[in-house]
Amino acid sequence: MLKQNLFRLSAISIAMTGFLSPTIALAEESATDEKVVITGSRIRQAQLAGSAPVLTLSRSDLEKTGLTSIADALQKLSTSGAALNTRFNSSGNFGMPSNGGGVGAGGAEVDLRHLGSDRVLVLVDGRRWVGGSSASGVSGAVDLNTVPLAIVDRIEILEDGASSIYGSDAIAGVVNIITRKDVDGWEMNASYGGFGSSIFGLEDGDTTSVELTFGAVGNRHSIVSTFSHTDQNVVFSKDRTYAGFPLFGTGTTRGSSATPSGRFLFTDGGGNTVNTTPVDGASGTLTFPNDFRNFTDDDRFNYSAFNLYVTPSQRTNFFTRAKYDLSNTVSFFTQAMFNNRKSQNQAAPEPIFIGPEAGTGGIADTVSIDVTNPYNPFGVTLDENNFIFAGRRPLEAGPRAYSQDVNTYFITTGLEGTLDFGDKAFYWDSAMSWGVNRATQIKTGALNAARIKKALGPLSDCQADANCVPLNIFGAGSITPDMLDYISFTQKDATENKIQMFNANISGDLFELPAGYAGFAAGYEKRKQSGFFEPDVIAASGDSMGIPASPTNGSVDVEEFYIEAKFPLLSDLPLVEYLELSTAVRRSEYSNSAGIDFDQTTSKVGLLFRPTSELTLRATVSDGFRAPSIGEFFNTGARNDATLTDPCLNTANQTRCDQIWGPMDFVALANLGQTQISIVTGGNPTLEPEESESMTWGAVYSPDWFMNSDTFDSINFELTAYDHEIENAIDAIDAQRQLNECIVNSNDSFCNGIERANGIGITRFDNGLVNLGNIKTSGTDFKLSLYTKELDLGKFGITWRNTFVEEYSEEVLGVSTGDIDGIEFGSNPDRAIPEWKYDLTVDWAKNDWSASTTLRYLSKIYESCSDFLDGTPNSLTALGLCSDPSSVDDSQSINVLDETYYLDFQVSYATELSGLDSVISVGARNVTDEKPPVCTQCDLNGYLPGIYDPEGQYWYLKISLRP
Template sequence: MLKENLFKLSMVAVALSGITAANSASAQDEAKDEKVVITGSRIRQSQLAGASPVLTLTREDLEKTGLTSLADVLQKMATSGAALNTRFNSSGNFGMPSDGGGVGAGGAEVDLRHLGSRRVLVLVDGRRWVSGASASGVSGAVDLNTIPMAIVDRVEVLEDGASSLYGSDAVAGVINIITRKDIDGWEMNASYGGFGDFIGAIDDGDTSTIEFTFGAVGARHSIVSSFSHVDQNVVFSKNRSLADTPLEGTGNTRGSSATPTGRFLFDDNGTTINVTPNTGATGLLDYPNDFHGFTDADRFNYAAYNLYVTPSERTNVFTRAKYDLTNTVSFFAQAMFNNRQSKNQAAPEPIFIGPEAGTGGIADTVSIDISNPYNPFGVTLDENNFIFAGRRPVEAGPRSYEQDVNTYFFTTGFEGSFDLADNPYFWDVSMSWGTNRATQLKTGALNAARIKMALGPLATCQADPLCVPLNIFGENSITQEMLDYISFTQKDVSENKIQMFSANITGDLFEMPAGYAGFAAGYEHRVQSGFFEPDVVAASGESMGIPASPTRGGYDVDEYYVEARFPLLADSDGMSALEVTTAARRSEYTTTSNVSFDQTTTKFGVLWRPMNELTIRGTVAEGFRAPSIGEFFNTGARNDATLTDPCLTAANQTRCEQVWGPMDFQALANLGQTQISVVTGGNDQLNPEETESTTFGAVFSPDWFSGDDFIEQMNFEFTMYDHEIDQAIGAVDAQLQLNECVINGRDDFCNGIARANGIGITRFDNGLQNLSKIKTSGSDFKLSMITSEGDLGRFRLTWNNSFVNEYTQEVFGQSSGDLDGIEFGSNPDRAIPEWKFDLTLDWSKNNWSASTTVRYLSKIYESCSDFLDDTPSSLANLGLCSNPNFNNNGASYNIMDETYYFDAQVGYTMELGGYDTLISVGARNLFDQDPPLCTQCDLNGYLPGIYDPQGRYWYVKFTLRP
């Protein structure tokens, strides 16, 4: 099909070139110069305010941030929510998200309006970009680390729903990345920076970049080529006070129960034994003399092995060429290759074994046989008396997850213009191919099947020439020979592909009293596919880590759209302008499992300019998000959820025994289980998410300052927004499901919850559903001002604010309540500040330039409760809650205070060696503001999608041009 379309593409170009060659295009050339396509509309029009709000970030805006990742820039926008970046160190050791997309280790994404990165459409030069590949699933979001800063001319951010123009995913907004074109000459950029007290004393996290861009423009052709390399080095959690323990101020009490000496729980004739070997005990241990009762002080500090900023090395090559076949028809081609080498790290993989290990796999069936030469207990620990054991094999060193990600994207096509009935028309046809393929190697992985054999009957182990009996009792008890037998290197691979054919046309339909009616129409055929192939050991369930299941599938879609703009009034009845726009798009999907569905979305907009200085605008839009490949076809994703077991409460225990039979509540209390294996799977019967979005606002550009000696231009912009998502895709929250089953007595919620031997929960099984509704509303305020060039130079001020008025989620009729200003209890790395702003003041005079930015985040509330509530080591009793409740620790909460960040940059332009040279020196987080402590976050003690990392970051940049 796509090859046929490629042939058709060339035939359409030839046919249209015949039409256009016969027309005189001089008048239309002027129109072409004056009118452009702006994100949010496919109709060429003047660069005036449209009906939808669009934020434009120029290349100058990008460069003055000093950042080396496009995602880092976009995540600092006032309208951005928490999204994946290189400060997330999770590689799946806590489990996989339910959407089958994997954890995206080493990737970076963007979130608008806090609706999630899957609900943001990312375009490059107006074309859909390929989704990321994380080597742990099939993602439904774009990895912005595949798009280097070096090739970006500007970024247009549509802060409105736009499925009627662009199709699926354009729910919260659209990010359109416009690449550099028409460069004649060359340019070289280099930078170096890192964390430290001042620029000459970089301590860690140093990052270097080199970019070279070349362009040539001729009478009929243009070409741009770019090479860039970014090398971002690591920051270790142990080197940050906020992250060197599982939670600052708690010591090891929130550490792992799998310790370097081992923790063992078993039943001794009705008495629960909970012991760990004494530190320093060596040789064959004697029980009970070499053991003591396990306490929270014995827990293991896994945080010391974690990474605070993950290393990432990215290399990119980009080329774009254009050739004018005639005066009105051009051929273009664009190609890009990007490679990312990145790494995550975690503490040595724990050995959790026994019926209550909660892995849901082989490890739950492991026994420690009496014949094991290292067993100190003199009995076989099996399902009759064994509860669980946890051993942290520090002898093996940390788990390392190394990602190798290759992205290829190629586009070719024709574009041109022609006249028909004295009206100008512009068209383009193109083909695109994109592939994102990731391989991840995990070293330090353990084989549960081999651990079972090595701890089992000695005769069985000796019958296998490779087997080495395993000693998990005591410090440094595991030898290299033992590790060689139970360890393996896990290799996982994932891929996303996209192939597209598109044809578009725009122009003027007919003349109206107030101007020409404009239109745009087009067709797109798209094929998307993806797969995730886990390592054979992990897929078989034999690994000690999170098990993985393969995913493979895809879909093809045919889409048709039309958009029209009608100018109704112009310079009449006291109105400067009044126009309406409307758009509709039809999307028809067929999946590889032969499931078909279609979606039609519409949009209506009004723009009223009652005077030249004031524009009032509004939009009403329908939208949708088709399920991702991971959501459709994932065969199983496991996540270890932190839960509070209601069966620990006496009032619920009768109900618990009704559901699961006789239970040992004392053993459950001794277990202290806080993480439960939750397994979710894809669902090829999912329906698309459906959305309704509205915006209303005004742009005021007063001409009071015309001719003013100081202020040259000033703009005020205000926008109110509202998004409602129905049939949002997700899995039932495990805590909600457990509470509904036990506390509210709903039997239908008990399905899929398993317990072992009447004690702890060993497994949750649930699948993805269209189960929830999300609603958010708020407002944005923007102020910009530019001064005239004066004795003090020229100043530019921009102030971007975003306010969240409401954010709610509803599942099965139960509302979450308003979540704005709240850290999500069920999503520990997400939070929604009620108010965010960035205020930037730029200055330039002669060869000097400077910029300073203030970023603000309002306070965030979070629960301040965990599994040690009502003990001396509770968060409240340790003084970590801003608002503790000492009578009921579970009711305590914490406020993450409002936070300000200050960034600054100074630049000087001079001639150096015959080249124009710009030298810039800057600092991010100039005043070394620490992120506020987050008591509920998974890693590193703060919200990495909201706040900057701990430390001041200095950098220097050089730009050379001939």
Template sequence: MALPPRCLLAAAVCAALSLTAPAVASAQSTDPTTLDSVTVTGSRIKQSELETHVPVQVLTREDIDRSGFKSVSDIVQNLTASGAGLNTKFNSSGNFGFPPDGGGVGAGAATVDLRHLGPKRVLVLVDGIRWVNESSGSGVGSAVDLNTIPLALVDRIEVLEDGASSIYGSDAIAGVVNIITRKDVQGGDIELHYGTYDDLGGDTWGADMGYGGGNDRLQWFVGASYFKQEEAASSKYGPASVPVPGTGLDNGSSATPQGRFVFLDPATGLTHSITPNDGATDPAYIPGQGCERTDDFHCFTNDDRFNFAPYNLLLTPSERKTVFGQVRFAFNNDVGGYVRALYNQRDSANQAAPEPFFLGTDAGIYNPWGESLLVISAANPYNPFGFDLTTVGPDANLFLLGRRPVEGGPRRYEQDVETWYVAAGLDGAFNIADRPWSWDVNVVRSESKAEQTNTGSYNLRRINEALGDPAACAAITGCVPLNVFGGAGTITQEMLAFIQPVVRDESENSLTLVSANVTGALMQLPAGPLGFAAGYEYRKYEGAYRPDPITVAGEYNGVPSGPTAGEYDVNEVYAELAVPLYANPDRGSALDMSIAGRYSDYSTFGGESTGKLGLRWQVAEELVLRGTWAQGFRAPSIGELYGTLSRFDATLVDPCSGSANAVRPECVAQGVPADYVQTNPQISVVTSGNTGLQPETSRSLTLGGVWSPSFAAGAAWSERMDLGLTFYKHTIDDAIQAPDAQAILDRCVFEADPFSCASYDRSDRGQIVRFDDILDNLGTIRTAGWDASLAWLLPMQGWGQLRFDAKTTFVSSFELVNESGQAEPRGPGVEVNDSAIPEWTSSLTTQWSHGPWSLAWSMRYIGELRESCGGANGYPICDDSTADLNRLDATTYHDLQASWNSDAWMRGLRVSLGVNNLTGEDPPICLSCSLNGYDASTYDLPGRFFYARVGVKF
């Protein structure tokens, strides 16, 4: 798809206004000058060209410092090619349940997503070697937690925006993030930083320290990092303190502090859906009445629903402590060795509203203690109805009891995560026929262990016992009758002591890796040396998730999950060639080709081969054209393979709900009664891993070029200008996923799709009581788009020097085709399920420097989005009633930083003051987003973030 006229790269004004580059991103250099050979991310062959066959974006230390961010995740998540990665703005535990991939919610972690293909399809390297996957106490993660890598350790970040499985193996479908650490350090440095959000709190502060030295044979560097981020409550931001702004309580919970009771009165045969009146702590029930009642109850309506949002967090607390070090030693001129180590400890937390009880045959909680074994005894001293409420057998008359015990406080999930990493290796150089070669051998062992402690949850078996026969309860140590009928404040501390446990879950991930590589020139061809690289790699992954014993026993009232344990290993060999086809130094032109292949043998599914072909044509000294075609694959993770039955609670709109919908022929065919109304917007969905999964396979194509016009080099108006344009296309087959739950409902009701209709069951009252959504190799993902960049450096003047860095990503297409051959709702310009794919994402940095002073102004642009209102056109938030859409306006963030550098004290002093989101832009309100009413993976927190940094070198 052609770029629209307003965004043609050739228009310099447009480039400055809308072709923006990340505030943290420098444009790719195109200088054709011969350089020392180096290894660039995307190839194992050492090369002298700055512009290789593949697009690599390099974020220097200067770029990182100028950004105003203090974590690796914030840096890479603000690239224009980034998608929806997990971060500390996601208050995830307890609300997102256990996702289908068995990885848990990753609470407190931060991940990177490229091309909107998911964090699992991005490979994260540190100095070209894999990093261990995250572990946050809720599952076996399949992505790297970037919070385990402190910025103090980072020299630069290289981002390959292209498939690279033939070079690096599994996971590199969407691209590679290679974090290069600091090595050649002389002396010490320390930086202190502090930041805060206006009106929200969320204070952050910390310190980074490093010290290094060495001589001709020895180099060493050690350091430590401390980071602390305070929480910010949702109640401090108005739009986040209601379930979804613009919808009232329609999407609130039917589990309320007063309680909701849906039951059949055996004496009258009437079915009731009632709740106690306000202040009725000991409500009286008079049988035989409808909604015009004279007792202490009234019929439940939307106005009675519970607003859970104020209990959530906008920003989750996190405290991270890291120590690290590395040493390199040259045994002689040809052989050296290294050892590097890191230890990271993270304490983080998430918070959710008080945990509800959902009991009864329509509860859909997949737990017999609440669905098929429960008897609330008539003898319970708090039961106002005078008869048993039971879910047992043909006499079952309790369809739903929803109670929100605010007396027990909010759910709090606290993570204690420890990650350690040790790597050692040897490397060296030798000559063959006067041609230089180099080699390296590496050994890595790394582990991440986590414990998550959950307070504010409940034991469902004990709730059952406390609601049952008081005589049986009296025989159980600590048991007292439970009052769920009297409204807020009637559950006593003695009752809570019996039913409220402390839940502890554990998880771990480990990586063992051995690799060997060799690279050099095989022979001299007419156009140059024939470059070659080859190597071997062995990896072993081990992972386990151990939920609390009460969860394993099926007694946990919250989201259930089963234990997971598994391991697999892989042996791989690869080879790569860099073939010079043509060279004319006099004209500054050259043509060369790269060829790479890799064979991987997995213990889980067998062998897999991938290949890659690239062409690079240096048309002239100022113009480079390039293209690649690559195969890729991603092996199923431990969670995807071995995860056992678990559950997540999806917010779904049942198409059969409501009297107008329930009479649809499709709904009648499913046995839905005419008066059916969906009890709760959250429907429990069961998922699990699948040992029969096969790897995903992919095909990637990139075409583009970089132009550094000679007329803009060394001119009075321009010191240098670089312009780049890249087209990308990715296709993923056999994508590992669970079908979208809302799409399953819609396809069954509107299209009578047999697969979809077999995925769930309804009770005779129409309520969904079973919903299965199991992982499989389902469907195809296709995406394509354009990256455009501009870097312009003006000459030094008496008033200083200006620099402009710009980048834009345009997503021209994104399609996820499901197992039925139909497109899922995701697409360019669409927001769905806390995940957006903006068509246009841009950023621009303008930097002025003069002597010790510098001033940077950055703009980050996110294009307009739209989301479905699910037929709820009556909501004020749904501003396009014709198309049944809510439109999220385009958003632009402005960041400003002023810095002063001086070497007059010690070896250097740097002071920086800045503000991100200078204009206090609020994120657009989102109907389909969970918790806080906006997409935390796409937008900044509301309000300004002020920060200050002081760094000194000694």
């Protein structure tokens, strides 16, 4: 990785000179002589010093967004990538991700540099936070909905690798949430908002938030306590333009083949494929063929009408922090937090897919419809000899409803103080932390496949069971309450993520150099991370009709040491106002509960150079790592249903398909219409850590001549280039890419684990976790901040933050994707990467009034405009949904998600109400009602919820009160 003798220029800037206050006045940060700990280093230093780029969001910065969660605020930054938020409505109805972390329903995460949420380290007050838990797996990422906005003083975002300082996960960067400490008195904040045409015309998705904070500061003590509650209501997909159907503009043709009337595929006595559905209005006991007709794509079921566009949740939090000075040099501190999240989401009624080609990988694939079933209309038994598959959507059962209940506890207790040796002071701290995230999920509307098998099988077998009720799946409304009672059950899953940690740090000055004292920091950390996932007994046994799940249980013990130093080399010389070298090394030793041990040594070198007082040049080079998560190590098996395009449907690939799987029935394959393919994945206790190499370099320019004018107070230009390379990346191969490489590009190494039954549909797709390849990304950040003096019109400020992604590529088994920034990620479009993002904020304040306006921009994204109906009148190309259609081959058509602009604003007025200082704010997000671009490849809601805002203006009203 990083060679020991490799020293390169270091540094990037922190030049974030503050934002405008959203309340009464503008305020910008300035350099001070006070030494503090800044994220990215454990050495106390001046606030604007440092060799790595750090973005600071103050409490007032967060307040003026009008948002009620930390994750929502961070996801709007130009450096952020697509990450989980409340606009994702999956609870595993499409399966589980390969990393064993579950789908995280109701949670929210942060992604930096598009490298994934599990490659971002989240700290609270400089200490590692407990991983997320949403009752579907053991996540390696932090759920930011476990940390309420009410307790935040500021958030520091290190936009650089930092494993040598903090250990595992700090590959893409570090988010350090600094909590409030010195509060004296009380304050209350309340807000209410929702989607609508104005603050007086809210229609749905309304959110209420209340915060109460109490604090006291004495000569030797301080304490602060916060209570907060946020209630976010639902938005239904059917109430948004693009989300009411599986794909906007295609009707039900991309819907599910499991319909309320039923779809049945089998071969008749002559070997002909029968693809049939009951005629409209057919009821009672049906007969074939009189009560049936041919199934067409127009018969598919619109599952989107049941989906949620914004998922509801209720979050309640209690937080307290206390500090007491035991002496002039030693202080005791403790903080404790409890957070409860109740969240809900739903999906269409659970489909009944049965038969050899059902592709569930479970009992449902073995279900037969026996001739003795009293409702069987076909007069023969449908089994492995003639049955292909059947799909029935039991509207009689109602939607699948998922409810998550997540409790988070975190306690830290420790001592901190100073030690004097001669004229030098050393700062030390030592603390123990314990955190746990426990979640349960209740799913109603679940179906028992084992009971469905018995209820559709030989009548004698069903009659031998006193509880069994023969099942009628033939025709709409045919399933009676008694039938439902027998085949349905309530599913309960549970997860836990736990961290136990001890750490100790010391820092101070060592010896004097020509430019100042050499500083150092050193520390030790010991922690244990553990977790489990306990699926419902029926789901774990494989008897459920839904996604089968296996339990996960494991732990990892970690012991780490680090040392960091900085050396001021030169100062006050011609063209060398200041020159500093910094370095850090960390040793990490891991042992997991499977008996696998490994260790990592990481390092970092930085250089900070100020040729003049106006210009700062900085660069860093570092190596880092990410240890596999509990889910990645110990997940014993999960299934994911991916929406894929089968290349065997393309006539150009049929010779290749015949070579791999033997003679195929391409007519039957087209009739099957297999749009969702079940993928089996699982953890791997022998996974090796990911390793990374990161470089950043850039400049900060703050011209004195500008600041000395009568109009302007300050201006800062910051330019940062970054380059990250990850080796041994842990993942499963992208399923669509694996199919394409196997079939289209004739790469046999990608065909392993893909099986087909009877030469038709895919029946097994093994896709386990491995250290599969490399990830590379590079780009440039540009930031501008400008502030005026107090003018006749008031005080103004401008902040403009840009991120340009120059390259993003992945290499799997020696095959590279090439540069895919600006392009969707195959079967995972939620990770599409815009090449350019920026946010431009203009602030103003005068007397008791203030205002803030932000323009956010995302550049265009390219996607494939192809699916299983290519070559038909219902293809995406034929329907006119492709912005760059191919006139030769529908599979080559392209769609462009146009560049998108969002405009937000907030206006505030400070006044006195009943003797209390108060600030009243009114604001709106997406004032121009910009609709998200239509995505032709997205599974849910027709757009990319990790990248774009939801459709609709969002208005809100806020009030703050304090004595």
